[in-house]
Every structure is written in C-alpha cells, then in structure tokens.
Amino acid sequence: MRRSEEAQAFFHAVYLAVQEIPHGKVTTYGHIAHLVGTPQRARQVGMCLKHLPLDPEARFNSDNVPWQRVINSRGTISPRSVPEGTQVQATALRAEGVEVRRLALGELAVDFEVYGWFPEVLPSEAGQQ
DNA sequence: GCGGTGACTGAGC
C-alpha cells in the first residue's frame, strides 16, 4: 500500500514548501505547486494538506506544517466536505494576526495585497544556484 | 483494480 516514490516525494516537497510560508502570511495552492516544480498540480497540493497527519509523531503533521496559510487563487478559504473546516482555518489565521473578512455569500477572504507571500524561489533554495 | 471524487486553476464563452 506504499505510495509510489514519486508521489511520496511530491508530498514531502509540498510540506516543506508550506513550512516556508512566514508566520502571518498566506499563499495559494497554485503557488505551492509552482514552487515544487509542478505548476499544474494545485489540486494535489490541496490533497496533501487534506491528508496531513494529525499524529504528532509523524515527520510532517498538522502542528509543524502551517496548512492554514494556504488558500485558493481567489483569495478565499476553500470550502470542503466538512463546512466547519473553513471556520477552523479562519480562526487559526486570525490567531496569527491575519485579517479574515466574511464576504456576502459566507466566503472567508484574505487580502493578498496585505498578507500575500509569493516568492519566485524558496528562501531555502535562494543562493544555492 | 477500476472509477468516482475533490482543501485547484487558467482559459474560454
């Protein structure tokens, strides 16, 4: 039942990239996909976060990976199967100083102009080439 | 093992 090595590498890269997002900032699924070299796999980035382990013992888990800092390209918190999930994410973001506005249709939005983080290259990779 | 599903997105109407 092991994931293919390639898939595992992808999950790994995504989690590392998400950990690079500074406290109090946000970015998009698509941008993370770009950073890990597969710009067309924004959807899979979402899956990586969806399946982020809760287990504190895991190499990557919901405590050491700031999953809440990833939102969609429209600047809103993506709806999910469990509606409460979006509220949990909004609360987590507000807890670190990010302003989350409620739009008319119940959408939860963050202003990229203020909180966006979109480097072309990961800080950890900068200066290595 | 196959097929539906989905924390996505940019393009095209």
Added chain:
DNA sequence: CGCTCAGCCACCG
C-alpha cells in the same frame, strides 16, 4: 462578472 471545461492524479470504496 459568472459558469463550464479540461487537465491534474492520489485517495477511497
């Protein structure tokens, strides 16, 4: 502006 559509591909039944 809003809606569909096609890629995307690991997960889960």
